[in-house]
Amino acid sequence: MREKRVVVFFVSLLLILASGFMLFAGGKQEKTTGTSAPKEKKMVMAMVTNQSGLGDQAFNDATWAGFKLAEKKLGITPKVMEAREQAQYVPYLSTLAEQKADLIVGVGFMIQDAVKEVAEMYPDLHFGIVDGTVKLPNVASLHFREDQGAFLMGAIAAKMTKSGIVGFVGGMSTPITNRFEAGYRAGVMTANPKVKVLVSYAGTFADPAKGEEMAMAEYNQGADIVFQVAGQTGMGVINAAKKVNKWAIGVDRDQNYLAPDNVLSSMVKRLDIAVFNAIKMVVDGKFKGGIYSYGLKEGGIEIAPTTSKHVPKEVLDYVNMLKDKIIAGEITPPATLKELESYKPPKI
């Protein structure tokens, strides 16, 4: 029986250790980076990350960059809570709501329903959702016109391919990844209708090994440029490009640094700008719910600056011309796969 007690002790110790590690690892869970300013009543703006948390060098970091910018320029106090699993979204959002944060931003498509639920419970507070839509008067939905950016990536790929085949690797097949796909394929079609596009979805955003295999399969089928829209699965795509020395196109931020000789271009989403603007609305007391759409025109979508490293000037000029036409409204890239079916490339 003595042994049983030792056992119980051991298991509890292990569990305590485990939860300790989890807490520690998420130690910045409620990080407040405000200087201990004596100034009374700074506005508190908060974000709840998706499962990747801070340090993902993508979505969450870019949103957080917007908060940090607002801290410097507008003097707010930024706050972040890192959700570890889907079940934590609602509790975290409502904790912040109970603390009467002046703006609460949820990051990512997956948190959409949680934001809706909490925003309904606290109609007096302001909420934001990145990459999702919540139709409530107190929620600002920040949308990005990925179709426009992906369109330009498609044009670059179609102009740069030597094999006449380009690829696309998506994470999960969601409305947003589909929007990327539609824009990309339309871009390819516009720049060179003879180029074939291979499309596959990994079914996950967090499995780099699978991403590498999917990209390898596309390279093996003759693609020489693969556009990845797959979060951390996409790290595998870039790795595959490095291994076979072909091109990858990055997403969300300038990913050229991951493989300087193999990342042709990246479609950059300026989440920081969108979030900063939302924060500014609250600071100025002009917050309004609704959909805020960030495209090429609003500076919410950009071509990565490192693109000029590998892409020759005449291609860049062509792409910039397309960009101007999109901004002017002369070209409307399809935003869904349905729209893609009826898309006719314009005469240029």
Add this chain to the structure above:
Amino acid sequence: MGQSMFIFFLVKGLEISAPIAFAALGAVFSERSGVVNIALEGIMIVTSFTIVWASIALQSVWLGLFFAVIAGSFIALIHAVVTVTFKVDQIVSGVALNIFAFGLARFLSQKVFGQETQTPTNPYLFPQLLGVNSVAFWLIPIAILAWFVLYRTVFGLRLRTVGENPEAADTLGLNVYGLRYTGVIISGAMCGMSAATLFPSQWISGMTAGRGYIALAAMIFGRWDPIGAVLASLLFGYADTFRIMFETKIPIPSQFVQMFPYILAVVVLAGMVGKARAPAADGKPYIKGED
């Protein structure tokens, strides 16, 4: 399908199956000694981190592999201490270890690299053979070796005896605890091999994506036999390879194509289940000196 495409399919399938197959091989040793090890997933997360960390720190992926094997063995050792010496329910210990390992890897990543969910990329990689990670090819000799050890050596015979009938083994003067420790530690060490073939370029939280559990399923479906476990892993791996290679060519929604390997697994398991038999003392702690 052209010939080069066929070779590509063959070697890719091997590479995709390898992480599952190595873990399944290790699990055979653990279960044959009488210890269920559902902590494979967690062990794999830790070894995947260790291989990246040690490779970057020591500037050699071979040393990285060495330390990944050590780390896997160490986590498995915890499982052995808890379940063999202290006779905790093996499932409970496995679940606790999975949670523990997940947190441990994130904690270490935060401490070492200052990023919790992913490490920087590891530039030190294994040499390529036929366009895939050369370590994947080790699977074949290691599987044969595992079969030989289990069925043609004294150690293998003793290990199996301990898993079938520990009382009899004890009576014969075999070291039941020692053999079970060895079985469990082998399963941890093999998870180090899994890490080497999974994605040694970078560690990302959650990157094992359930492969540890698939390995467990493969081991059961392979009827607790090294060759069977490897063949089962290859079935899962090649099903996945098939869908990866032909997804671009099949005009049905990608979600359905992605289901294919799992549907295949369920169908095959359903057809097999009657014939699978676990070692008699699998999952039961052995208490010395009682009846």
